[in-house]
Amino acid sequence: MTALRGLWPEVQDTCTSLGLMLSIVLSVALARGVLRQQMHRPVAHAFVLEFLATFQLCCCTHELQLLSEQEPAHPTWALTLIYFFSLVHGLTLVGTSSNPCGVMMQMMLGGMTPEIGAMRLLAQLIGALCSRYCIGALWSLGLTSALLHFEEVRTKLRIHLLAALITFLVYSGGSLTGAxxxxxxxLSLHFKCFDEAFLRFFIVYWLAPSLGILLMILTFSFFIPWLHNDHTTNKKE
Structure with a gap:
């Protein structure tokens, strides 16, 4: 009985955090539904959708980071939550990227106009900062544990695989850069770090992912087709 009493505050904090994250997800889903019916201008629609998606992602990640710090020696529960909320984000934030690298990739490949891309990037920046201050305000109020067929199947399978990949990357690289x-x-999670050591954190968290996206585009759009064409030419000769 004593052990159960000792565990209860942690369980209560976890349930509070989960309730907050699910409330954010439901609120964003409701806002997206209203937006779909009321807003018809493409640029404004893209801006608000991207803002809501980034806001949801960052808020939930703040809470997940908090929960993972409660039991750092036993990461199983935190990894389970990461997997679950990766699925939730994948299912509820369809049509958005919540990631500047994804927007830049689409613009480079011609899948998005510069105007829409700029609006999405601005929305992501605002969403990241708003989520930081919103979560901070909630924590200060003590509302969270901070005080302490086929196509459908294929789409769902892809979301599961992506969630599993994210979970693996968090587990394997979390001790290095926070994954x-x-x-x-x-920007949302480490805003103070950017302010205190801008160049170092800019290189790690902004320049490196951007270079990764650029390398991926060069590899799949130019290098692999070049290898294929060269191999085909050699076979003909």
């Missing part, structure tokens, strides 16, 4: 490979998320 934050989203510049907007890094």
């Amino acid at each position: 934050v490979f989203n510049p907007a998320l890094a």
